[in-house]
Amino acid sequence: MLAxxxxxxxxxxxxxxxxxxxxxxIDAMLVRANELVSTDPAEGxxxxxxxxxxxxxxxxxxxxxxxxxxxxxxAIRGQYSKALKILESLSREDLSVNSLALSNSIExxxxxxxxxYDQMFAIIQKxxxxxxxxxxxxxxxxxxxxxxxxxxxxxxxxxxxxQGLQMLQLARxxxxxxxxxxxxxxxxxTERMAGNWNAALDWLKDAEVFCSxxxxxxxxxxxxxxxxxxxxxxxxTEQAIAIASRTLPDAEEVGYAYxxxxxxxxxxxxxxxxxxxxxxxxxxxEALSLARQSGLKLFVRHAxxxxxxxxxxxxxxxxxxxxxKIYLEASQFLTDDRSAMAxxxxxxxxxxxxxxxxxxxxxQQNELLTLSRALSEKQRQNLQLSLIIGLLLIVxxxxxxxxxxxxxHRFRNLAQRDGLTGIANRSHFNQAVDKMVKDAxxxxxxxxxxxxxxxxxxxxxxxxxxxxxxxVLKNVAEICRHKIRKNDxxxxxxxxxxxxxxxxxxxxESLRVAEICRKAIKAMDTSALGHSFEVSGSFGVAIxxxxxxxxxxxxxxxxxxxxxxxHAGRDQVRYEGDHL
Numbered sequence: 143m144l145a146x147x148x149x150x151x152x153x154x155x156x157x158x159x160x161x162x163x164x165x166x167x168i169d170a171m172l173v174r175a176n177e178l179v180s181t182d183p184a185e186g187x188x189x190x191x192x193x194x195x196x197x198x199x200x201x202x203x204x205x206x207x208x209x210x211x212x213x214x215x216x217a218i219r220g221q222y223s224k225a226l227k228i229l230e231s232l233s234r235e236d237l238s239v240n241s242l243a244l245s246n247s248i249e250x251x252x253x254x255x256x257x258x259y260d261q262m263f264a265i266i267q268k269x270x271x272x273x274x275x276x277x278x279x280x281x282x283x284x285x286x287x288x289x290x291x292x293x294x295x296x297x298x299x300x301x302x303x304x305q306g307l308q309m310l311q312l313a314r315x316x317x318x319x320x321x322x323x324x325x326x327x328x329x330x331x332t333e334r335m336a337g338n339w340n341a342a343l344d345w346l347k348d349a350e351v352f353c354s355x356x357x358x359x360x361x362x363x364x365x366x367x368x369x370x371x372x373x374x375x376x377x378x379t380e381q382a383i384a385i386a387s388r389t390l391p392d393a394e395e396v397g398y399a400y401x402x403x404x405x406x407x408x409x410x411x412x413x414x415x416x417x418x419x420x421x422x423x424x425x426x427x428e429a430l431s432l433a434r435q436s437g438l439k440l441f442v443r444h445a446x447x448x449x450x451x452x453x454x455x456x457x458x459x460x461x462x463x464x465x466x467k468i469y470l471e472a473s474q475f476l477t478d479d480r481s482a483m484a485x486x487x488x489x490x491x492x493x494x495x496x497x498x499x500x501x502x503x504x505x506q507q508n509e510l511l512t513l514s515r516a517l518s519e520k521q522r523q524n525l526q527l528s529l530i531i532g533l534l535l536i537v538x539x540x541x542x543x544x545x546x547x548x549x550x551h552r553f554r555n556l557a558q559r560d561g562l563t564g565i566a567n568r569s570h571f572n573q574a575v576d577k578m579v580k581d582a583x584x585x586x587x588x589x590x591x592x593x594x595x596x597x598x599x600x601x602x603x604x605x606x607x608x609x610x611x612x613x614v615l616k617n618v619a620e621i622c623r624h625k626i627r628k629n630d631x632x633x634x635x636x637x638x639x640x641x642x643x644x645x646x647x648x649x650x651e652s653l654r655v656a657e658i659c660r661k662a663i664k665a666m667d668t669s670a671l672g673h674s675f676e677v678s679g680s681f682g683v684a685i686x687x688x689x690x691x692x693x694x695x696x697x698x699x700x701x702x703x704x705x706x707x708x709h710a711g712r713d714q715v716r717y718e719g720d721h722l
Contacts, residue, residue: 168196168204176211187215206232206241214248222252239275246272251288259296266292286312287324290332297561299336306332323353327365334372342372360401363393367404374412377607382412399436403429407444414448415604423452430468443472451600473636477568560634562612563619571633575643576693578631582645583691590644590652591693593682593700594622594659597712599638602675610671611638617666618677622659630655641700649685649717656681656715664713680707681715 171193178186193200193208200208209228216225229249237245250265266289286309294302306329313321330345349365370385386408393401410426413419426448433441446468453462558570566574575591582589596618603611615638622640623632631643642659644652659681666677682704684696699718707716 165199165201165204168193168200172204172207172211176214183215186211190215202235203238203241206235206237210241210245210248213245217248217252225252239272243269243272243276247288250292254288254292259292262292263296287321287328290325290328294328294332294335299332302332303329303336319352319356320358323349323356323358323361326352327361327368330365331368334368334375339372339376343369346372359392359395363389363401363405367393367401367408370405370408370412374408374415375608377604379412379415382408383416386412399432400438403433403436403438403441403445406432407441407448410445410448414451419452419455422448426452439472439475443469443476446472470636474568563616563634565619565623565640566631566633568633568635571631571635571641571643572693574631575641578643578645579686579693579696580691582686586688587646588648589686589696590647590649590655591684591686591696591700592642592644592652592656592659593697593704594640594642594656594679595636595704595708596638596663597678597680597708602677606671606673606675610668610673613671614666614668614677618663618679621662621666625658625662626655647685649683652683652685653715653717656683660713660715678713680704680712682707683715683717 171189175186175189175193178189190208190212197205209232213225213228213232216222216228226249229245232241232245246265246269250262250269253259253262253265270289286305290302290305290309293299293305306325310322310325310329313319313325326345326349330342330349333339333345334342346365346369350362350369353361353365366385366389370382370389373379373385374382386405390402390405390409393405406425406429410422410429413422413425426445429441430445430449433439433445446465450462450465450469453459453465558566560567579589581587596614599611599614602614615634619632619634619640622642626632626642627644627647629645630647631645633641635641642655644655647655660679663677663679668675668677682700682702684699684703686696690696703716703718707714710716
């Protein structure tokens with residue numbers, strides 16, 4: 143649920159109420175109430191009560207709009223069950239297209255907050271199918287925003303950018319500055335997440351200027367927080383500190399926890415890179431505390447990693463280990479949540495395509511039935527033609543089934559692979575290795591586990607940029623993948639940490655593979671980057687003991703050996719009870 147709090151708040155703030163022309167005064171009150179529940183929920187609730195007191199004067203459509211805004215207020219307050227009950231009761235009413243689209247938008251925002259991504263994407267698809275029928279232009283811009291954020295969080299960056307550009311064009315053509323403001327900043331965030339830094343910088347600078355001009359301080363803070371993070375990504379710590387320090391007081395004045403935690407996390411990391419450990423420690427602890435209180439796992443991960451690095455530099459290894467465990471827990475949560483959203487996105491995409499194919503087949507079947515009746519009236523004169531058509535339909539159905547199976551396999555593979563290196567991600571690696579350990583226990587087979595961590599990887603990012611870091615990660619994965627055995631499982635389980643499971647391998651074979659990989663990494667040529675620097679890795683090796691049927695103890699021993707290798711000077715292989 144990456145940035146879920148921010149996305150849901152902005153999502154709901156963009157949703158206007160569909161207009162009718164039954165009573166101008168009541169319609170105006172409904173519009174005002176819709177605006178207030180997004181900016182001042184307490185005052186918005188009071189106005190809704192006043193409108194409800196006029197129930198005898200409300201038309202059916204006005205009564206529906208009142209219930210929709212009441213559901214929106216409940217969603218903003220986090221009372222999702224009550225909001226869903228209202229929207230479900232409205233689904234049985236004869237709503238206008240505008241009201242239906244608005245109800246769908248609120249419902250999808252609730253499912254996003256609840257983590258029910260299957261429902262969320264299904265409802266988003268319903269709204270996108272209604273886009274040509276909606277007459278309220280502001281409503282179109284409003285529900286394009288949640289679709290854009292959902293596609294981005296699922297990793298579908300191209301579709302997110304496409305949706306954002308449509309929203310921007312519609313907002314400009316219809317002169318909706320608030321929607322234009324949101325579109326600009328979200329395009330910047332999407333391009334930054336996709337790694338397109340130049341495009342992200344252009345969008346975010348435009349957002350900062352435009353949103354400042356219309357007085358939208360909340361989105362200005364978002365734009366500046368991302369500009370600071372972008373500067374930090376590029377290694378410009380002074381620029382990152384300057385932007386974040388200037389923006390933090392405004393964010394604290396607005397009081398939005400997401401931006402405050404984001405800015406303090408950026409400052410903590412930037413001060414650490416500049417060598418100011420005291421400032422970094424202070425801001426990192428504040429960012430971690432706020433992120434934990436607000437449930438912001440993204441900034442729990444950022445702040446805990448910074449604090450772990452600080453304590454390691456100061457030699458406080460127990461404190462560093464505590465922070466690193468928090469970092470790993472937050473990273474695992476974010477990885478699992480992102481995988482769940484990506485899987486829901488692809489499953490929804492598959493279901494939509496599958497439904498379209500089924501409609502095509504039904505149409506073909508209807509055409510075939512009509513043709514068959516015509517043929518029977520002509521006393522079977524064209525029986526051969528009908529048989530040929532039936533055969534073609536069968537061939538088409540077989541082709542469709544083959545295509546469906548291929549797509550299902552592709553989506554499953556996407557959910558199991560690390561997006562940068564192409565090897566197994568942490569979730570798939572743990573599940574697969576857990577089964578391998580159980581099989582080895584049942585059969586009495588050997589099994590080896592190797593953990594590898596690149597040495598001084600942060601220094602590579604700080605010195606040569608994250609692009610160089612990504613190049614190193616991909617090439618390490620490629621080198622080691624060609625050194626391991628056919629049945630071995632290779633995965634990336636952290637930022638610069640990898641793991642290798644060797645079924646059927648004892649200590650000697652496990653150490654041999656680890657040493658081959660270590661030497662291959664050591665010999666890596668980085669001249670293609672335009673820089674010459676050394677890359678090395680530390681390795682921890684453990685084997686399954688005869689009584690062990692679970693992965694955890696083997697992983698713990700390998701992790702301890704990896705720590706020993708790091709502590710002993712890095713660029714070496716260590717094994718439990720090491721006799722090397």
